[in-house]
Amino acid sequence: DQQVKQNSPSLSVQEGRISILNCDYTNSMFDYFLWYKKYPAEGPTFLISISSIKDKNEDGRFTVFLNKSAKHLSLHIVPSQPGDSAVYFCAASGNTPLVFGKGTRLSVIA
């Protein structure tokens, strides 16, 4: 039973355009959500987070949106750059160990 789902295994975007990565969760007890980015041969690195008391958090080119009623969050990257090409993991927590989705591989094409 997957509590955190990333339904798109891959996404290709042109450089300069917006990348939108989506994530759905099923556990209503989750109250903290994070995005991690992973390059090959490296561990995941923290990108951005949002708590359930907010519906948007912005950090430079990265914005995370949370829709609690739909149990959905998304990561927007604007503008997308070739260096953003990586696997992105959505993760959630609710006084529990972080639960991760299966990841979305983003390819930004120059």
Next chain:
Amino acid sequence: KAGVTQTPRYLIKTRGQQVTLSCSPISGHRSVSWYQQTPGQGLQFLFEYFSETQRNKGNFPGRFSGRQFSNSRSEMNVSTLELGDSALYLCASSLGQLLYFGPGTRLTVT
């Protein structure tokens, strides 16, 4: 501060053997978590240790075990290796909900 370090980085073992992986957390971090990453399943939680005590455990068979030492360093052990244990094993240390991952140990079971 130095990041999370894991040794060895790569390992090849034969079915039936056992393996021990090591993790040194970021200085000052008392919590260490272990995750298994496989291509089809994303990051799956193995266990979490805090102050030498196992605080949480994921849904893995008893062949997977771990421990934490007084200096917060952690080891995980897998006995009676199976082909399906081939994966990237990631260690992460934390102060709160944010995990800082090491580069992982790539285990191949033949």
